[in-house]
Amino acid sequence: MTLVWLCQSCDWAGGDAELLRAPSPFDATDTIVGCPKCKAVDGIVKACDEPGCDREATCGFPTPGGYRRTCGKHAKET
Numbered sequence: 001m002t003l004v005w006l007c008q009s010c011d012w013a014g015g016d017a018e019l020l021r022a023p024s025p026f027d028a029t030d031t032i033v034g035c036p037k038c039k040a041v042d043g044i045v046k047a048c049d050e051p052g053c054d055r056e057a058t059c060g061f062p063t064p065g066g067y068r069r070t071c072g073k074h075a076k077e078t
Helices: none
Strands: 004-007 013-015 020-023 031-034 044-046 059-063 066-070
Antiparallel strands (some): 004 044, 020 031
8 A cells, every 4th residue: 555645734645755854953852844846844634545535544553464544434434
């Protein structure tokens, strides 16, 4: 499964390798992650795992194939 991320500050969506990473200027043991398009560092969120969905992942559940992160629309009903 390819990780897909969304930027809440602009319309960028992309993969893990595209994200900008740098040491945090506030904590040397931490890393900040930024958008490659608008350079915002506070708006990157995980996208829904459901193919074709571009909503933010706000739910999650275990499956035999691994943990899935989905939006509310694609959340597993319990």
